[in-house]
């Protein structure tokens with residue numbers, strides 16, 4: 001199991017399907033915001049497993065919950081009642097205001113469930129309506145349904161024909177969304193902040209306007225908070241920034257601190273469109289993942305990590321803006337809380353990512369010109385200062 005990097009790379013090259021362009025690095029240990037690779041080198045982790053490790057690495061609450069959960073049944077089946085699943089659903093209902101939950105194992109599955117629920121709702125309550133309006137540049141997952149919802153042609157190429165019934169409109173353009181509504185539309189599906197698409201937040205008036213349009217036309221508002229949910233943006237749910245509540249909400253990534261889980265929450269009246277047999281998942285809502293998720297939620301809420309993420313995110317963005325004022329190669333700083341994007345002038349992102357990595361900081365290049373920063377919500381001031389210093393050196397080196 002404890003191989004050196006060269007042998008991990010060789011084995012991956014021979015036997016793992018080549019669906020990922022991987023960076024030359026294998027991480028084996030983590031503590032808080034820091035990780036160590038196979039060669040013992042240390043990094044500040046501002047990727048956080050792509051918004052999964054919100055509590056950082058080796059958090060005592062997560063470790064204790066995993067140990068404790070191992071003493072109970074790991075898996076039974078949804079043939080039977082599952083105590084921790086019921087408790088997690090109740091906790092999420094109390095926190096989100098959405099009364100019912102369906103559990104699965106990933107973000108794509110949560111969104112697939114949301115799409116299926118919206119279609120069922122449309123067939124039952126909506127006279128056969130099934131179309132879903134999504135945003136250009138969005139990302140909702142890699143199943144055929146969620147790919148059809150995803151507004152980035154590069155992910156869809158070669159997999160057509162995709163399920164029909166998805167319409168894409170530019171983000172933050174309310175008239176375009178209004179014009180796309182027809183008699184077959186059942187829902188609007190959006191990320192409050194497009195993460196994978198390059199860190200583009202919905203404007204405050206836009207999401208409010210979308211909610212009003214949905215209410216006026218009897219449409220469901222589906223918010224994909226797989227990346228933004230659970231404190232990342234400075235509120236427990238990003239929708240709280242906008243003063244709106246969705247009819248359907250999807251969560252995954254941070255929910256069980258690295259143990260796979262996804263959740264699709266819905267209002268009672270909408271959830272009623274699913275009856276026994278309508279949807280299922282063998283692993284969904286298993287006792288192990290649910291126990292860990294309950295511990296993660298207790299920590300996020302109990303320690304008010306959304307407020308800490310806001311404070312840390314404001315501090316980080318102020319530092320990045322100072323940096324942008326000094327360096328021509330940074331053209332914009334965007335984001336909310338600790339979901340931060342840096343727009344670079346030119347095709348610099350992969351080079352900055354590599355320069356930062358060689359200096360002990362992990363950041364994520366999205367395409368050629370955006371850097372995404374996703375530090376854990378527990379990140380400290382000193383770690384933010386250290387990251388800013390490394391980033392400045394990496395940007396300078398990459399633009400030379």
Ligand SMILES: Cc1ncc(COP(=O)(O)O)c(C=O)c1O
Nearest residue numbers: 106107108139140141195226227
């Ligand atoms: C907003 C959003 N939705 C859905 C997904 C898909 O989640 P998963 O990779 O767990 O299927 C992602 C993953 O990055 C995401 O950011």
